[in-house]
Amino acid sequence: MHEPTDFVGKVLAKLVNSRLEVNPNLQAKVMHYRMQVVVDTSYYPVTLHFDKGLRIVKGAAERPTLRLGLSFDSIIGLVLHKVSPMRAVLKGQIKVKGLLRHPLATYRIYRLLMPALTG
Numbered sequence: 056m057h058e059p060t061d062f063v064g065k066v067l068a069k070l071v072n073s074r075l076e077v078n079p080n081l082q083a084k085v086m087h088y089r090m091q092v093v094v095d096t097s098y099y100p101v102t103l104h105f106d107k108g109l110r111i112v113k114g115a116a117e118r119p120t121l122r123l124g125l126s127f128d129s130i131i132g133l134v135l136h137k138v139s140p141m142r143a144v145l146k147g148q149i150k151v152k153g154l155l156r157h158p159l160a161t162y163r164i165y166r167l168l169m170p171a172l173t174g
Contacts, residue, residue, distance in 0.1 A: 061113040070171040090120035090160045097126040124150035133172040140169040
């Protein structure tokens with residue numbers, strides 16, 4: 056994976072890499088994903104480009120497949136198990152745009168990020 060140079064990108068890369076290292080089967084699947092996911096944090100947006108691998112870059116893609124909105128406090132709450140991913144979505148702590156239009160992409164990003172965030 057291309058190593059990001061910004062803070063939020065590095066945090067996401069560390070979480071995703073830890074997930075992929077323990078699950079080679081998931082790593083092989085990620086190589087075939089074709090989508091862009093923008094993660095809007097309370098600091099700045101980061102885009103996860105899935106195309107023959109994963110590249111994380113600072114900034115928002117113009118027409119992403121999915122857009123996740125969450126604060127850094129929400130990320131910390133997930134990591135510390137203070138809130139479950141589903142509860143965070145239902146309470147509006149995580150906002151997902153593109154959920155109904157791209158359910159497979161939503162499922163894929165959920166399977167990749169949520170176990171990494173919730174440890």
